[in-house]
Amino acid sequence: MKDSRASNYRFKHNTDIGQNFLVNQGIVENIVKAAEILDGEVVLEVGPGKGILSRQILKWPCSRLISIEVDHRLSQFLDPLTQEDDRVTIIWEDALRMNFLKDLPCPPSLVIANLPYHITTPIVWKFLEELAPQGLTRMVLMVQREAAVRMIQQEGSKDRCPLGITLEAMGMVRKVLNVPPGAFRPIPKVQSSVIRIDITANRQLPRDPNWRRMLKISFAQRRKTLINNWGIAGIHRDEGLRRLISVGLRETTRAEEVPLNTWLKLSSSFQWSE
Known part of the structure; x- marks a missing residue:
């Protein structure tokens, strides 16, 4: 395995595109454990960064891991994954600009992602619109804590929102764990939460x-x-x-x-x- 400590030192994070990378291995393990990856599943990861979540996912029996990353500078960390494990496909693209139906090699049943917080709402809508009708069953997502609250709230809450109502209609959303700022580098100014979304009904509703x-x-x-x-x-x-x-x-x-x-x-x- 490539020793990337020197590269880690030189890499300059671009916070404009949400590059706050998860570095706490215990939290990484809990995220992937919460996803309950099944034998033979296709997993989609958005924003793999330096690959810490990717490597943990590959310890489970998925048949394929498709990772979408917009920053080509991260190739020094992600390219070795494709050499070490033939289940890995890296797509160098902006996920929001992609057509998942056309651009993914096969439809995923599971999404695991440490999402850039400024794209949380549009990318979750995109997952629902394009992937839920194709068999997406669940998502495990790191999001800003306020976004997690909005997606989970029931009627009567001032935090209730169109996305949360749609998710409720399609299945269930639950919080997995809260994540402190110190679990990331660079350290963000906001609190984070991991949520799990299970999709069981109304798959065409977002469309x-x-x-x-x-x-x-x-x-x-x-x-x-x-x-x-x-x-x-x-x-x-x-x-x-x-x-x-x-x-x-x-x-x-x-x-x-x-x-x-x-x-x-x-x-x-x-x-x-x-």
Whole structure:
């Protein structure tokens, strides 16, 4: 195995693209253990960095590890992985710009990633839109703690959000562990959490423009009621009241107060798309 201590010393982290690399081996082991990698699974990793998670994943019986990395300077750490283990494929690309359906050699059933925090919401939506219909069953993700809270919250919480509601409709999200800033280099200014997302239902939902539009306009201004947000989006007040009454909601209801089953009824019963 290549000794990269000198390279580690010379490497200059680019924090503009979220390069806070995990260095705590115990946390790495807990992340991969939480993923429960099955024999023969295809695993997708986004942002492998210097490969600490990659090497731990390869201790499990996956059939293939596909790692997507945008920074070619990290080839000195990642290229040796492809030489040591023929299960590894490195794709040098920006994951947000990829078409996973076309650009991945095969569809993964599992995603494990230490995500750059500034892309958390768009990349999770992308996983759901492009990979869930192809058989993605679960994700184990390192995210900023505030993002983890938003994805886990149930109705009634001010932290509730469209992504969290969609995840609830598709399965289950749970926190695996909290991770202190000292587990990274360079040390970030934010707290982190590892979450596990299990996908068991409604795999096509993230692709539904009616669902996405409904949530977008409903959460457009959090302090406003649903009927006021809908009015801003062009839905006449009388029509808004009719929709509220049909699913048993009050005129004063705000988006964060609506339970999942009611969102599903609103989506299936009415047209929201532009």
